[in-house]
Amino acid sequence: MSVLAVYSIKGGVGKTAAAVNLAYLAAQEGAKTLLCDLDPQGAASFYFRMRPHSKYSAKKLLKGGSHLENGIRATDYNGLDMLPADFSYRNLDIVLDEQKKSSQRLGKVLQPLHKEYGCIVLDCPPNLTLLSENIFFAADIILVPMVPTTLSLLSLKQLYTFLDELGSGREKVRVFFSMVERRKKMHQQMMQAMGGKQGVLAALIPHCADIERMGLYWQPVMAELPSSMAAQAYRALWQELTGGDTA
Amino acid sequence: MNSGEDTWIIPETLARSALEAQLAQHFDLEALPEYTAVVTYVDTFDWRLYQAGLILHVHQRSWSLYANDGELILLKGGPQCKKACSIDVFPEGPMRSTLASVIGIRALLPLAEVELQGRQLHLRNGDGKIVLRLVLEEQRLPGETHSFRMARVFPLRGYDEELAAVRTLLQAQGIVEPVSPLAGFEAGCLATGRKPLDYSSKFTLALEPQLTAREAMQRVYGELLTAMRRNFPGTMADLDSEFLHDLRVAVRRTRSALSLTKGVFSVEALKPFKQGFAELGHATGPTRDLDVYLLSEEASLARLHPELRSGLQAYFTDITRQRRKAQRNMVRFLGSSRVERLLLDWERFLTATPPPGGPLADKPIIKLANRIIRKHSQQVLRDGQNLDANTPDAEIHQLRIDCKKLRYSMEFFSSLYPEDAFAQLVKPLKAVQSILGDFNDLSVQQELLAATIRHQDLHKEAKETGKGVHRNALQEAEAEQVASLGALMQSLYEQQQPLRQHFAEVFASMTSDVQLELLNSLFGKQQRQP
Numbered sequence: 220m221s222v223l224a225v226y227s228i229k230g231g232v233g234k235t236a237a238a239v240n241l242a243y244l245a246a247q248e249g250a251k252t253l254l255c256d257l258d259p260q261g262a263a264s265f266y267f268r269m270r271p272h273s274k275y276s277a278k279k280l281l282k283g284g285s286h287l288e289n290g291i292r293a294t295d296y297n298g299l300d301m302l303p304a305d306f307s308y309r310n311l312d313i314v315l316d317e318q319k320k321s322s323q324r325l326g327k328v329l330q331p332l333h334k335e336y337g338c339i340v341l342d343c344p345p346n347l348t349l350l351s352e353n354i355f356f357a358a359d360i361i362l363v364p365m366v367p368t369t370l371s372l373l374s375l376k377q378l379y380t381f382l383d384e385l386g387s388g389r390e391k392v393r394v395f396f397s398m399v400e401r402r403k404k405m406h407q408q409m410m411q412a413m414g415g416k417q418g419v420l421a422a423l424i425p426h427c428a429d430i431e432r433m434g435l436y437w438q439p440v441m442a443e444l445p446s447s448m449a450a451q452a453y454r455a456l457w458q459e460l461t462g463g464d465t466a
Numbered sequence: 467m468n469s470g471e472d473t474w475i476i477p478e479t480l481a482r483s484a485l486e487a488q489l490a491q492h493f494d495l496e497a498l499p500e501y502t503a504v505v506t507y508v509d510t511f512d513w514r515l516y517q518a519g520l521i522l523h524v525h526q527r528s529w530s531l532y533a534n535d536g537e538l539i540l541l542k543g544g545p546q547c548k549k550a551c552s553i554d555v556f557p558e559g560p561m562r563s564t565l566a567s568v569i570g571i572r573a574l575l576p577l578a579e580v581e582l583q584g585r586q587l588h589l590r591n592g593d594g595k596i597v598l599r600l601v602l603e604e605q606r607l608p609g610e611t612h613s614f615r616m617a618r619v620f621p622l623r624g625y626d627e628e629l630a631a632v633r634t635l636l637q638a639q640g641i642v643e644p645v646s647p648l649a650g651f652e653a654g655c656l657a658t659g660r661k662p663l664d665y666s667s668k669f670t671l672a673l674e675p676q677l678t679a680r681e682a683m684q685r686v687y688g689e690l691l692t693a694m695r696r697n698f699p700g701t702m703a704d705l706d707s708e709f710l711h712d713l714r715v716a717v718r719r720t721r722s723a724l725s726l727t728k729g730v731f732s733v734e735a736l737k738p739f740k741q742g743f744a745e746l747g748h749a750t751g752p753t754r755d756l757d758v759y760l761l762s763e764e765a766s767l768a769r770l771h772p773e774l775r776s777g778l779q780a781y782f783t784d785i786t787r788q789r790r791k792a793q794r795n796m797v798r799f800l801g802s803s804r805v806e807r808l809l810l811d812w813e814r815f816l817t818a819t820p821p822p823g824g825p826l827a828d829k830p831i832i833k834l835a836n837r838i839i840r841k842h843s844q845q846v847l848r849d850g851q852n853l854d855a856n857t858p859d860a861e862i863h864q865l866r867i868d869c870k871k872l873r874y875s876m877e878f879f880s881s882l883y884p885e886d887a888f889a890q891l892v893k894p895l896k897a898v899q900s901i902l903g904d905f906n907d908l909s910v911q912q913e914l915l916a917a918t919i920r921h922q923d924l925h926k927e928a929k930e931t932g933k934g935v936h937r938n939a940l941q942e943a944e945a946e947q948v949a950s951l952g953a954l955m956q957s958l959y960e961q962q963q964p965l966r967q968h969f970a971e972v973f974a975s976m977t978s979d980v981q982l983e984l985l986n987s988l989f990g991k992q993q994r995q996p
Contacts, residue, residue: 249560268595272624292624295588295596297537300623437594 224358233397238342246299250337256304264303283328326357364397367409422456510572573706578654597628605650682831729826742808756789777950835879908962
């Protein structure tokens with residue numbers, strides 16, 4: 220897989236945690252990996268204690284080439300680089316709108332990076348805009364974390380409708396259950412109803428304190444607590460995504 | 467090679483604690499645990515890792531491979547490296563794949579022991595983000611007091627300002643003198659009589675045009691004798707197959723030179739050496755031939771239908787056995803006083819002042835070189851002009867030999883000619899040699915297979931004419947093997963025949979006007995147009 224977009228219309232569903240941990244796993248497995256934090260809130264950047272360069276901005280991202288590459292910084296982990304988010308990303312849609320072929324711009328600026336990076340992970344902002352369209356175009360896999368609730372199901376349907384309107388991308392979607400609380404009846408029922416459907420993965424990420432605490436120790440849970448339940452869950456998710464066995 | 471631009475000497479007067487205190491004023495310092503270990507530096511005989519900018523060392527079973535850019539690959543629980551180890555003994559993983567692409571079929575040899583003591587510092591900014599890694603290390607030869615104290619800077623992408631700040635800080639502390647991160651390693655090698663890049667299988671020798679033929683050939687032979695001697699121990703100890711290969715090349719080059727430069731030394735005086743080196747060539751042939759088959763094992767298996775592979779494996783098991791025997795015989799011969807005397811006498815002959823000369827002894831070498839290269843170019847051009855898809859095998863073989871002679875003579879004397887023009891001449895010759903060599907290798911392999919199959923068939927016949935013959939397990943295994951060998955032979959044949967279609971085209975690159983003109987301008991006299 221070369222571009223993995225971790226995407227959700229809804230916020231607060233464990234999206235950034237998934238992006239951070241999967242990027243870490245990709246690098247661990249030997250692929251030089253770039254994590255692009257596209258969310259102006261910069262949560263992924265925060266986890267890696269990283270700020271963007273003072274001269275870096277949304278415009279530089281979309282200019283691509285050296286403008287973009289100068290924004291890349293090494294994380295503390297071997298083989299994992301990051302393009303930290305800048306606050307100007309909140310205007311990404313406006314800047315995009317000024318571009319030619321505005322729905323393919325992101326894919327275009329990422330293209331030359333494949334030479335250096337075997338895997339590019341996008342941590343996407345939670346909305347459904349021109350930027351999302353760019354992300355869907357650029358991604359090989361659109362990975363959607365879904366808290367098993369009826370409301371989440373609604374936003375998943377919205378996503379499919381949007382993709383159908385675009386005319387493609389449905390086949391790229393993979394859904395996994397996130398922040399799962401097994402003792403909640405609704406979670407169980409939702410998972411039962413959706414399990415086994417097209418694009419729905421078997422691996423799930425439980426709701427757990429270790430993941431929430433990532434903000435405290437500023438590290439992927441994979442790095443801080445490699446044998447924790449949370450780490451095992453991400454590993455299983457990664458294996459299922461990359462075609463290995465689901466452990 | 468590692469430029470060492472980011473490795474610096476720490477002055478004797480600067481204590482590590484003082485340096486760390488300085489750094490701590492500007493960054494949050496995180497010191498990783500102190501390490502102390504006697505590590506063994508490892509490389510191939512011909513310094514393939516060193517040339518690729520890689521440093522490999524092993525401490526017990528823990529291997530560390532450092533790349534130029536500071537990237538580090540670690541392997542715990544790897545193989546031990548007592549005398550030598552090949553890539554096959556490494557477990558699958560990044561260490562093995564990185565090494566394999568660099569060292570190929572050469573074995574890793576322990577070259578030097580160095581005591582390392584130091585620690586890694588993480589320099590963090592106010593956010594707690596690592597912005598630079600710094601290794602402060604002392605390298606010391608075991609038992610010595612002098613040590614190389616060095617600071618190695620590993621920048622992180624995107625943190626250039628911090629890097630600049632650290633550089634300024636180090637400079638202010640008197641850390642200004644660059645040093646090779648391999649300083650301890652190089653000193654360790656010196657202690658064991660080795661020096662980085664002190665061996666290459668390529669023939670390189672600088673000759674001056676005003677030398678007499680006698681002086682020049684003394685040096686050429688001397689260089690080749692050194693190559694033989696250097697590859698002797700590795701060949702005897704069977705460290706990897708390249709030692710024998712390089713040894714044989716040096717012998718072949720010597721024999722070639724003896725016949726190419728007839729008349730430089732007294733014919734009578736050279737007689738025993740001609741004979742001696744011929745013997746040396748023949749005695750080392752069987753082991754090398756079997757090495758070549760064994761090196762093709764993986765590729766050969768891949769050619770076959772999976773069902774046929776086990777039969778071929780049995781064949782290679784047998785070759786391995788034969789090779790062991792051949793190696794034993796060869797070691798006995800190489801260790802004999804006969805060989806020792808040959809090399810000693812040859813050395814004495816070459817260092818005599820002057821060695822007994824022939825009629826050409828005092829001619830300038832450049833004249834002789836011109837003549838030899840001219841003559842053999844003409845020979846190759848003449849033999850090659852009719853080369854096409856239908857040329858008989860025997861003629862192809864002859865042309866291959868001619869090309870080899872030409873190539874050797876060009877190698878001996880290359881330093882007498884302008885580098886670029888010479889390289890331009892060698893390039894098409896290399897291409898011709900490459901295709902002829904491939905063709906020949908495929909022939910030799912097929913011949914061996916054919917001979918093996920015939921031999922097996924005989925066995926079978928004998929068994930079938932005996933009474934009470936029935937299909938027993940032995941026969942089945944034999945049938946399986948014959949089928950595998952047959953299939954392999956066919957596959958080799960199918961690869962070989964299409965090569966013929968390219969002969970004419972590859973050869974044409976040697977006979978272009980530009981090439982012929984270059985020949986004339988470098989070596990004089992008109993070339994005969996093919």
